Amino acid sequence: MEKAFELIGAVSEAGRAGVTLGELAGRAGIAVSTTHRYATTLLELGVLERDAAGNFHLGITLISLAGQHLHEDGLRAAARPYLAELVEISGETVHLGIPVGGQIVYVDKVESAKSVRLVSRIGSRASMHSTSMGKAVLAVLDERRRTEILAGPQERHTPYTLTGAALLAELARVREQGFAIDDEENELGVRCVGLPILSALGQPVGAFSVSAPAHRFSIDDCHRLVPRAVAIAAEIGRRIGYPARR
Structure with a gap:
């Protein structure tokens, strides 16, 4: 759970440009394979989104919860x-x-x-x-x-x-x-x-x-x-x- 929040924080810090899987792993200090596993779950939940270039952004679920x-x-x-x-x-x-x-x-x-x-x-x-x-x-x-x-x-x-x-x-x-x-x-x-x-x-x-x-x-x-x-x-x-x- 702690690592998942670290990933979300790293994506948030990246701003509008988003962040690649490798960059995300580096910022969170965990292996790319582990980052991929966490990121896949967060994508399924709508907490993260991935654009056509493969960069991660905050997803609609997280934005919706914050807005609420x-x-x-x-x-x-x-x-x-x-x-x-x-x-x-x-x-x-x-x-x-x-x-x-x-x-x-x-x-x-x-x-x-x-x-x-x-x-x-x-x-x-x-x-x-x-x-x-x-x-x-x-x-x-x-x-x-x-x-x-x-x-x-x-x-x-x-x-x-x-x-x-x-x-x-x-x-x-x-x-x-x-x-x-x-x-x-x-x-x-x-x-x-x-x-x-x-x-x-x-x-x-x-x-x-x-x-x-x-x-x-x-x-x-x-x-x-x-x-x-x-x-x-x-x-x-x-x-x-x-x-x-x-």
């Missing part, structure tokens, strides 16, 4: 004060998430001060089809990507989880109204309202949700939060460089 990290960091910084504001307004826990593959990954969280609150963890993943953040994202994805995600398994996490035609009808409703409600669909006893954060092209780059025990967070409570939450979604978008859509 930078994006998450910028999104968290932009959203943090608004998450805190939503906690103050609602008195409940607020989450920030990003779509990764067919799931939502929680990247930030501001806790409710109430003694009974939700157990959740930054870095954890959740299904798109059964969460308010996930449904908010799914509703505004382009049709091809939405179809790809929904072609995967739609697990029924609770008796209230929507799947199939019922889920498609729900997503059409979410798309029209601009927000999604998870009415105990992902976890019994938990209700959430979520909104997408959109790029200038209308693509979802993230989402946030207000979540609480269902007995103290009614559907009406969700709706009362929506006007300010819609404005917050637009403001977060502007802070990360996405102007408000007409």
